[in-house]
Amino acid sequence: MEQERLIGGLNAETAGRRLQALRELTAAYDRWELAPPTAGEDVNNHIHTTYSFSPYSPAKAAYMAWINGLTTAGIMDHDSVGGAEEFIEAGRILGVATTVGFECRCRMDSTPFAGKRINNPDQCSVAYMAAHGIPHQNIGAAQEWLSGYRKHRNLRNRKMTDNINRLLAGTGLCLDFDRDIAAISMNHDGGSVTERHILFALSLQMMERIGTGLTLLDFLSEKTGLEITGKNRVMLLNPEDSMYVYVLLGVLKSGMVEKFYIDAVEECPDVIEFIRFTAEIGAISAYAYLGDVEDSVTGDKKAQAFEDSYLDELVAWLAGAGFHALTYMPTRNTERQLDRVIGLCEKHGLFQISGEDINSPFQSFHCEALKSPRFRHLVDSTWALIGHELAATDDIAKGMFSVEAMAAISGLAERIAHFSRLAKGTA
Numbered sequence: 001m002e003q004e005r006l007i008g009g010l011n012a013e014t015a016g017r018r019l020q021a022l023r024e025l026t027a028a029y030d031r032w033e034l035a036p037p038t039a040g041e042d043v044n045n046h047i048h049t050t051y052s053f054s055p056y057s058p059a060k061a062a063y064m065a066w067i068n069g070l071t072t073a074g075i076m077d078h079d080s081v082g083g084a085e086e087f088i089e090a091g092r093i094l095g096v097a098t099t100v101g102f103e104c105r106c107r108m109d110s111t112p113f114a115g116k117r118i119n120n121p122d123q124c125s126v127a128y129m130a131a132h133g134i135p136h137q138n139i140g141a142a143q144e145w146l147s148g149y150r151k152h153r154n155l156r157n158r159k160m161t162d163n164i165n166r167l168l169a170g171t172g173l174c175l176d177f178d179r180d181i182a183a184i185s186m187n188h189d190g191g192s193v194t195e196r197h198i199l200f201a202l203s204l205q206m207m208e209r210i211g212t213g214l215t216l217l218d219f220l221s222e223k224t225g226l227e228i229t230g231k232n233r234v235m236l237l238n239p240e241d242s243m244y245v246y247v248l249l250g251v252l253k254s255g256m257v258e259k260f261y262i263d264a265v266e267e268c269p270d271v272i273e274f275i276r277f278t279a280e281i282g283a284i285s286a287y288a289y290l291g292d293v294e295d296s297v298t299g300d301k302k303a304q305a306f307e308d309s310y311l312d313e314l315v316a317w318l319a320g321a322g323f324h325a326l327t328y329m330p331t332r333n334t335e336r337q338l339d340r341v342i343g344l345c346e347k348h349g350l351f352q353i354s355g356e357d358i359n360s361p362f363q364s365f366h367c368e369a370l371k372s373p374r375f376r377h378l379v380d381s382t383w384a385l386i387g388h389e390l391a392a393t394d395d396i397a398k399g400m401f402s403v404e405a406m407a408a409i410s411g412l413a414e415r416i417a418h419f420s421r422l423a424k425g426t427a
Contacts, residue, residue, distance in 0.1 A: 046355025
């Protein structure tokens with residue numbers, strides 16, 4: 001069927017072929033006399049692509065946003081903006097407003113939070129940060145800045161691959177970093193290789209060499225110590241499940257990472273360097289709030305305490321250090337956590353950005369929570385983010401947190417309203 005062929009083409013090997021498939025697919029809607037999806041007010045600023053870990057190329061991620069009726073979409077890959085220009089062009093083809101950013105881990109050793117578990121499940125003294133709204137003329141500068149960190153990350157990835165091989169020696173499983181792991185990533189085109197890539201490659205090899213169903217569950221119990229229960233066990237007992245490999249990936253990530261993990265150091269910029277660089281390129285620096293986890297929405301995080309016990313001090317430090325924003329995900333947190341985060345952002349004048357991070361076919365592109373009037377401000381802030389990116393792409397001095405913009409419009413609420421109108425063409 002032509003539609004399936006074109007949708008399959010959205011994950012073709014090159015950006016040119018992916019974008020051509022997208023052009024043909026959108027044109028085909030007219031031939032098929034199919035109405036395009038009705039866009040509502042849904043937004044999402046945190047969509048991962050194949051340039052970090054995701055089943056979606058930048059073109060397909062934009063298509064998935066469009067077909068699900070999103071009015072805006074934001075690319076947010078780990079340690080890479082290699083897919084940003086493709087994503088922007090895909091948005092133009094589809095008529096979806098886009099934003100560009102990246103996510104990276106920063107060292108917090110020089111801060112009062114050294115030694116603490118912040119928002120990183122795997123390591124203390126390291127926190128996930130986000131750069132949003134990168135002016136388009138500085139995408140190349142961002143990719144170059146991140147390139148050295150990706151190289152260091154791959155050195156550690158190789159060592160972690162060796163750790164897995166030692167852990168599973170004698171089982172018939174053995175991963176080769178270049179053949180099995182880097183090959184399923186966009187490493188060759190400026191993408192990053194993550195722990196998820198390592199575990200996805202391991203999942204594929206387990207399914208091929210060990211098998212599926214009860215055979216695999218017994219192997220996991222005997223050789224890795226993982227006892228799988230509940231819905232994950234039910235799903236892994238069904239080899240016909242189309243999401244099987246992603247279920248296995250989630251199980252391995254939640255229970256096995258600590259067995260082979262090596263602390264990230266040189267691949268993580270110091271947090272002050274991150275603040276300096278994002279300001280230099282005109283991006284919006286944001287802390288990614290996680291909050292204590294009780295029941296993981298994505299199924300790949302175990303119950304664990306993070307920054308909630310010292311959140312007041314952390315947010316005060318972020319504001320004082322020069323962060324512009326705090327990003328959080330309404331579906332990931334409790335009402336109490338969300339009330340607290342919103343209150344602290346208002347107290348310290350931090351821009352609030354929302355985005356439900358998507359890196360798995362399990363996840364919906366919609367965020368139902370954003371339909372609540374309580375979170376209307378997160379829709380407005382998305383449009384302000386888009387307005388910032390448009391303005392700063394024209395001239396970095398016109399960005400939302402530039403000296404000039406803050407002097408002209410001192411209040412954050414007023415600036416949000418102004419840049420939101422700019423994005424919608426009503427300023």
